[in-house]
Amino acid sequence: MMKYKDFQEIFEEASSKNKKIYEISEQHEAEITEISVQEVREKVKINLKAMKDAIKQGLKSKEKSMSGMCGDDCAKLLERYKYGESLFSETYQKILTYAFATMEQNLRMGKIVACPTAGSCGIVPAVIIAMAESRDADDEFLVNALITAGTIGQLVSNKLALAGAVAGCQSECGVACAMAAGGLVEMCGGTNEQILNAAALALKNIMGLVCDPVAGLVEVPCVKRNAFLAIQAVTAAELSFAGIKSVIPIDEIVDAMKQVGELMSPKFKESAEGGLATTKTGLEITEKLTNEWSLEN
Numbered sequence: 001m002m003k004y005k006d007f008q009e010i011f012e013e014a015s016s017k018n019k020k021i022y023e024i025s026e027q028h029e030a031e032i033t034e035i036s037v038q039e040v041r042e043k044v045k046i047n048l049k050a051m052k053d054a055i056k057q058g059l060k061s062k063e064k065s066m067s068g069m070c071g072d073d074c075a076k077l078l079e080r081y082k083y084g085e086s087l088f089s090e091t092y093q094k095i096l097t098y099a100f101a102t103m104e105q106n107l108r109m110g111k112i113v114a115c116p117t118a119g120s121c122g123i124v125p126a127v128i129i130a131m132a133e134s135r136d137a138d139d140e141f142l143v144n145a146l147i148t149a150g151t152i153g154q155l156v157s158n159k160l161a162l163a164g165a166v167a168g169c170q171s172e173c174g175v176a177c178a179m180a181a182g183g184l185v186e187m188c189g190g191t192n193e194q195i196l197n198a199a200a201l202a203l204k205n206i207m208g209l210v211c212d213p214v215a216g217l218v219e220v221p222c223v224k225r226n227a228f229l230a231i232q233a234v235t236a237a238e239l240s241f242a243g244i245k246s247v248i249p250i251d252e253i254v255d256a257m258k259q260v261g262e263l264m265s266p267k268f269k270e271s272a273e274g275g276l277a278t279t280k281t282g283l284e285i286t287e288k289l290t291n292e293w294s295l296e297n
């Protein structure tokens, strides 16, 4: 458990010591786990490697999930990019494909890093690793970014459970988006203020996002949502670097998210009883899968 209760507290501590947020956070982690800062960073590198491995494996596979709903979308993007067709840059292409690759590995039961959850595991790696490749950044910069991202997730979780079943998808993919935005700003040399501002901008834009997985599976809309929110994270970082400020401070945004989560109907909290899960098509898919799987058992 973090001793810093909110973003303001860690920001003030970092400012008073003239340090970056990740430096405060890794020092704190070292103290509570009774290991050195270097050992903390080595642990983060293990996660970084797992993220890179998931992307590598995901880029190679077209294997569909058991439901058949997802699994080959990364391959479709790669096919398009093979012929040089794209609306945006190579980095943008990588962000999209890495998000799909990671999420598709998740639905194949491959090894991923929950950041903060398995359903939102594609956003942080896609943004951080794709952007690091485009900047030829050393792994130490990625570690700084991941510690920053992890700190953002931890501080939100002080007030709000990071689970779709508790507060909707705003607390899974939404928080992942904020983590990626803040981590990216760190990796690109931003200030602590710019980091928290990027996270705030990202969080504000996803407030109220419901959790409505079709057939109760972490596939639709989850996989594609990761790709969309990875791009949103980059937008938040870009706005922050431009000096575009969130009018509402990040701690107040988290309070508002908590309130929205509490008022959200249970139908939109992973129960598959509302939203996309209960559309005509969503219900047909659920019925088909239920019949198929009950016949197999």
Ligand code: SF4
Pocket: 119, 120, 163, 164, 165, 168, 169, 170, 172, 173, 210, 211, 212, 213, 217, 218, 219, 221, 222, 270
């Ligand atoms: S829709 Fe629900 S299950 Fe899917 S990623 Fe979001 S919170 Fe997780």
